[in-house]
Structure formats: C-alpha cells, structure tokens
Amino acid sequence: MNCSLRFLGGCGEVGRSAVLIDDDILLDYGMKPGESPDHPPSYPLNGIHPRTIIVSHGHLDHCGVVPNIMDVHPQVYSTPITKYLTAFLAKDTLSIARRSGQMPLFDSQDLQEFVRSARIVDYRDRFECGEYTAQLYDAGHIPGSASVLLESENGIRILYTGDVNHTDTRLLNRSEPQPKADVMITESTYFGTDHTPRKELEQVFVDSIRDTLNRGGNAIVPCFAIGRTQEVLMILHKHGLHPHIDGMGVDVLRRFIQYPEYLRDSNALQAAFSNATVVKPETRARILKNALIVTTAGMLNGGPALFYLSKIYDDPGSKVLLTGYQVKGTNGYHALTHKRLTTKSRVLHLRMAVEQYDFSAHSGDKELKGSVQKFCDHGGEVLFTVHGDRTEEFAAWAGEYKVDATAPANGDEFMIE
Numbered sequence: 001m002n003c004s005l006r007f008l009g010g011c012g013e014v015g016r017s018a019v020l021i022d023d024d025i026l027l028d029y030g031m032k033p034g035e036s037p038d039h040p041p042s043y044p045l046n047g048i049h050p051r052t053i054i055v056s057h058g059h060l061d062h063c064g065v066v067p068n069i070m071d072v073h074p075q076v077y078s079t080p081i082t083k084y085l086t087a088f089l090a091k092d093t094l095s096i097a098r099r100s101g102q103m104p105l106f107d108s109q110d111l112q113e114f115v116r117s118a119r120i121v122d123y124r125d126r127f128e129c130g131e132y133t134a135q136l137y138d139a140g141h142i143p144g145s146a147s148v149l150l151e152s153e154n155g156i157r158i159l160y161t162g163d164v165n166h167t168d169t170r171l172l173n174r175s176e177p178q179p180k181a182d183v184m185i186t187e188s189t190y191f192g193t194d195h196t197p198r199k200e201l202e203q204v205f206v207d208s209i210r211d212t213l214n215r216g217g218n219a220i221v222p223c224f225a226i227g228r229t230q231e232v233l234m235i236l237h238k239h240g241l242h243p244h245i246d247g248m249g250v251d252v253l254r255r256f257i258q259y260p261e262y263l264r265d266s267n268a269l270q271a272a273f274s275n276a277t278v279v280k281p282e283t284r285a286r287i288l289k290n291a292l293i294v295t296t297a298g299m300l301n302g303g304p305a306l307f308y309l310s311k312i313y314d315d316p317g318s319k320v321l322l323t324g325y326q327v328k329g330t331n332g333y334h335a336l337t338h339k340r341l342t343t344k345s346r347v348l349h350l351r352m353a354v355e356q357y358d359f360s361a362h363s364g365d366k367e368l369k370g371s372v373q374k375f376c377d378h379g380g381e382v383l384f385t386v387h388g389d390r391t392e393e394f395a396a397w398a399g400e401y402k403v404d405a406t407a408p409a410n411g412d413e414f415m416i417e
C-alpha cells in the first residue's frame, strides 16, 4: 500500500496547520492567528470528506476551524483537555463574531455536534482510523498536547510532531521520547534560534518587574490564556511575587487543575493560583496603583490587557512585559517595534517601557535538530518540515543526514511507497 500526504496549510508559516493523509485522515484543522472568524478557509477541502480528524492540541492555529466540517460527520479524536480547549476557543470565536457583526464559518449547532461526537483518547491508547492505527504521545507543549503516530496496515509509520517541546517547563514535563517512524512531519518554529535558559530568563524577568514596582509603576504582563498564563503565575509564585490575574486565562487555569495527570505538578499550579488575586471587571480601574497584573490577550489584540494599557500608556514609570512571540501585524508587534497601540477608537503612543521575554513552549534549535537526528538514527527515511518561517533551511540542514527532506508548500501532495 502507498500512502499520500497532502499539506493543506501551515507550510512555511505559523498558522492554519492541516495535513491530509490518504484524503481520509486530517491531522489538525487550524486558523491563522489574527484572521477574522468569517475569513474563508485558506485551504478548502474541495469536496474531500475525511472520515477522521485527529487534533494535536488546543491552540487556534491547530484546532480553530474543526467545527467547520462537522456537517460531513467526521470522527474527531483528541485528548480530553484538547477537546475542552477546542470547544472553549470555538465559543470565543462565535462570541467575537457576534460582537463584531461577522458571519463565522460555523455556528453553535456545529459546535454542539463537535462536543457531542468528538471522542477522547489518552496518550498511548491505540485507536483505528480506516487503514491506520493511531496513537498519541505527550508533546510537552501545552496541557493535553500530542504528537500523532499513524501506522498503516503494511507497517509504514508516520509521525506528526504537532507543536512540541523537548524541555521541561514549570507547568509541564518535556515531551515523551519520540517513537520510531519512517516518515516524520516536524514543526520548525524555532529552527535557527536557541532559547535563553529558563533560570536565567526568569531572573531577568522577575528583576525587571521588581524594579518597576519599586519605582511605583505598574507592571502589565500580557499572556496567552492557554499555557502561558499558568506558567507565568508559577514563575511569579516561585519568586515571591503576588500578581493580580485577569482574563480568559483564569477559566483555563481552573479547568487545567481538574486534569492533574496532564500537569507536571498540579499542587504547585494550585498554590500559584491561590497566591494570585482574581480581578473582577468592575475593579479594573481601581487596582492600577503600583500593581502587577497578569492578563490576556498575549498579543494585545483584545481582552483586559488593552484596557489596562489604555489607562497607563503614557506613564513612563510603568512597563508592559510581553511573554511570547508577537505575530506581525498584531498590537503586540506594533508595541514592540513602534511603541504604538490601536484600540477601538484611538491610536496610542506608548511612553511606558515595552519588553519581551521568550517563555516559549516550543523546542529551540538544538532540540529540533536533536529530534531529527534521533529520527534518522532510528532508520527514518522521509522528513517534512512545516510550521515555521525557516522550513526550507531546516530541510536543507536535515538533508545532510541522508534523509529525504522537504519543506512542502501549501497544497503540495506526496506519495510514500
């Protein structure tokens, strides 16, 4: 048996990940960050009706449009947390669309159908999808995140890494050892960039916050709701700081605590949460006095973070500490590059300090290369590099290892024999 791989999105870019195997199994179905909910899918399925969707993890760029194809009744599989996060984000997409008068690509009935029919599987459970047996492996990226291994009836093994972190964080253990495979589709987000060691980074981050608070300013820490908010709370707790917490990250945190088996140390997360003060919307303006506030959205494109910044943007004694990658075109990107912020009604020129910290949940350059070396050492033959800006360089680097390495373009199809 041959198998075919069709790359629908996420090639040479971060966003809208989707890979189709034999036109039957869809690995992820995501949207591009910052894209409006009524934007037509960048990769229409053109009449192809996959019978199975496996969702690697609950980030919008991997699960954002899964409810779009519930009308063809695919069987969706994911870990329990990924199922929860997919529904949580879809609900948010619907409410953003409602508020802005847009027509989203799916409606609440599609979402209900997803919640009713999506099956949950745990790491290492084996489940059948057509001619393949599938298994999920802990990817160490966010709670519930998985790499997917598919094994065909005649023994071809395809490993899709999804987003993966081979290093421990406070919130999660590193990914589990990657299984042997013949074909690997690997993420490439940080190819060419190594992360600052966590301990060092945490110290600089915490020192900067202390300095701001000691001078009487406010320290605003925008965080992604999923993963980053919880990680940052744990860092602050460990260093004896007592933050306020506001936004979607609070709901996600409460839910994570219900799945202790997917966390490195659920007691430590609970303790970090108890150490923080949850902000009620009506008290937001009042707490802005020499406060430390952890809040969404991580790229400043909405949420309470924008409210706080619109109140103190011209205070040179205050600081905004970004905690993740800022996609081009987002408010966070403009804040960093031009000290500029756009709210619904105004363009603000920031007099407060803007800093960025790389608390990434992805493998750095060294770990990505190590993972490919392992794949080759175990007899891997075909490699595809996706999900990054430098996928072609990554494929060229891997080519040195006598592996057939390609950086596909969106829409490319390959046959594996």
Ligand SMILES: [Zn+2]
Pocket (backbone or CB within 6 Å): 057, 059, 062, 141, 163
């Ligand atoms: Zn992700």
